[in-house]
Amino acid sequence: MAEDLLDLENHCVELLAERGVTLDDIADCARYLQADYHVDLTSEELLESVHAVLSKREVQYAVMTGIALDKAAEEGRLGDKDLIALMMSDAPLFGADEVLAYGICNTYGSIALTNFGFIDKKKYGIIRKLNRAGKNTGHCNTFIDDIVGAIAASAASRFAHRWVRDVDEEEH
Ligand code: MG
Numbered sequence: 001m002a003e004d005l006l007d008l009e010n011h012c013v014e015l016l017a018e019r020g021v022t023l024d025d026i027a028d029c030a031r032y033l034q035a036d037y038h039v040d041l042t043s044e045e046l047l048e049s050v051h052a053v054l055s056k057r058e059v060q061y062a063v064m065t066g067i068a069l070d071k072a073a074e075e076g077r078l079g080d081k082d083l084i085a086l087m088m089s090d091a092p093l094f095g096a097d098e099v100l101a102y103g104i105c106n107t108y109g110s111i112a113l114t115n116f117g118f119i120d121k122k123k124y125g126i127i128r129k130l131n132r133a134g135k136n137t138g139h140c141n142t143f144i145d146d147i148v149g150a151i152a153a154s155a156a157s158r159f160a161h162r163w164v165r166d167v168d169e170e171e172h
Contacts, residue, residue: 008057008064009060012063012064015067019144021148023054024047025126026152028043028125028126029125030152030159034046049159052158053104054151066100066101066146067143067144067147070134070142073140090141101147101149101150104147111160115153116146116153119153120146120149123145127149
């Protein structure tokens with residue numbers, strides 16, 4: 001069972017890499033989300049949290065689903081021309097990508113959700129790159145930009161929770 005989980009995590013890391021996203025890119029987004037609270041925090045320190053988020057089954061399924069849909073749209077295999085057109089242009093009112101991302105954030109509480117809203121609006125780092133490369137370019141990044149944002153938001157939330165817990169333990 002543990003091996004299966006690790007396999008799926010590795011599978012997700014490979015899928016992300018195939019779409020141009022490294023775990024360092026995601027850790028950098030998580031660092032950006034914590035920068036106001038921890039000025040000296042490095043993205044390396046957030047990599048552990050990125051791995052922890054990616055080790056969750058629910059997150060792995062969301063990553064696999066989102067990337068499969070982006071690839072299917074790109075290859076014209078979605079079976080609905082209108083849906084393909086919506087996804088290839090990253091239509092602003094298409095919200096299923098965000099809803100899938102909320103599923104990732106829900107595992108990490110309200111801080112993850114607010115972090116996700118923030119980074120989705122700011123489009124920092126790799127998220128901006130994906131967003132630009134996925135609008136009427138022949139590439140579809142409709143789901144992956146939100147997936148990356150949600151993993152980063154969840155990793156930042158996990159870090160924040162653990163940091164507060166450690167401070168509380170020191171004080172009590
Ligand atoms: Mg999107």
